[in-house]
Amino acid sequence: MAGDRDWSRSEVEICVAEYLHLLTLQLNGQRVNKRERAAQLAERLNSRTRTSVEFKHCNISAAITELGYPSVAGYKPRPHIQRMLVEVVEEQLSASRALEEALTAAVQRPAVATDIAFGGDVWVTAPAPSARPKKDIQTGPLFNAVRRDYFAEEARNRSLGLAGELFVTELESRRLHAVGRKDLSKRVEHVAKTQGDGLGYDVLSFDADGTEKLIEVKTTSFDKFTPFYVTRNELARSNEDSPRFHLYRVFEFRDSPKVFDLPGKLTQHCHLDPATYLARVG
Numbered sequence: 001m002a003g004d005r006d007w008s009r010s011e012v013e014i015c016v017a018e019y020l021h022l023l024t025l026q027l028n029g030q031r032v033n034k035r036e037r038a039a040q041l042a043e044r045l046n047s048r049t050r051t052s053v054e055f056k057h058c059n060i061s062a063a064i065t066e067l068g069y070p071s072v073a074g075y076k077p078r079p080h081i082q083r084m085l086v087e088v089v090e091e092q093l094s095a096s097r098a099l100e101e102a103l104t105a106a107v108q109r110p111a112v113a114t115d116i117a118f119g120g121d122v123w124v125t126a127p128a129p130s131a132r133p134k135k136d137i138q139t140g141p142l143f144n145a146v147r148r149d150y151f152a153e154e155a156r157n158r159s160l161g162l163a164g165e166l167f168v169t170e171l172e173s174r175r176l177h178a179v180g181r182k183d184l185s186k187r188v189e190h191v192a193k194t195q196g197d198g199l200g201y202d203v204l205s206f207d208a209d210g211t212e213k214l215i216e217v218k219t220t221s222f223d224k225f226t227p228f229y230v231t232r233n234e235l236a237r238s239n240e241d242s243p244r245f246h247l248y249r250v251f252e253f254r255d256s257p258k259v260f261d262l263p264g265k266l267t268q269h270c271h272l273d274p275a276t277y278l279a280r281v282g
Helices: 009-027 034-044 050-066 083-095 097-108 150-155 158-178 232-240
Strands: 203-206 212-219 245-251 258-263
Touching: 009 034, 009 050, 009 083, 009 097, 034 050, 050 083, 097 150, 158 203, 158 212, 158 245, 212 232, 232 245
Parallel strands: 212 245
Antiparallel strands: 203 212, 245 258
16 A cells, blocks of 8 residues: 555655644644644645644654654654664755744744633643653653754743732632632632742632642643653752642643643653753863
C-alpha cells in the first residue's frame, strides 16, 4: 500500500512545507480545514492516504517541539522520528522568515484578562504522559543553529502569565460559588499578587469541604501539548505539599481558554528535563 512505503526525501520536504504553512496560518489567526488539506496533500504524494499524512504531521510536531517551536493544533507530537525528517525540518525552519515573524509576534503579544464562559467545556482531561527515551544531559547537548525556545519567550510574557492567573482566580471563585460555598468563594486569593511570587504557587483556593488548594498556573496561547517551564521552587512545593498542590495548565488562551489539572507531585505527570543552571564564579 502507498501509505506503508518509506517516505522519500521529496515527499518529506513537501509534507514539512505544508506543516510549516499550516503553523504560520494558525499563528496569524487564519482557520483552515486540516483534514481536507491532508487529503489533498495525500493525492500529491503519490496517492498516500490521508491518515499517513496526518501521522507524518504528528511526527513533525514532535520534531518541531524538540527544537523549541509550538506545534500545529490537533497534531499530537509522536516520537520515534526518522533522522531525515529532522534534517528537513531544520532546513526549512532556517529559511522560514514568515513563520519566525508570526511566532515572535505571537509570544510577545500582550494579553488581557478574559471573560469566563463558565461550563464543562472549560475543563478538559489532562494528556497522559507518553513514553519517551531518557536524555543524558551530560552527553546529549542541544547544539542546533535553528533551535529557538519560543516556550521560554512566551513564559517571559508577563501580561499573559498575569491574565492566566486572573482567569484561574475567577474560575475557582465561580466554581465554589456554584457548589454553594459562597464563604470559600470570597476567600480565593491571587497570592502571587498579594503576597509575592516566591511561594511556589499562584492562587489559594479550596475544595468544597474547605481543604486548601495551592494552584500554580501555567498559561499558553498554544495547544495543550505545549511544553512549559517549572521552577525549582514550584517543583519543591509540589513534592512537599502534594495533597494540596495543583498545576492548572491554561491553554489556547487567546482563542477559547481551556484548563486541565495536574494534582499532586509534578513528577507523576510530567517528563522533567533540566534546562538551566545557576552559575557562580568564585
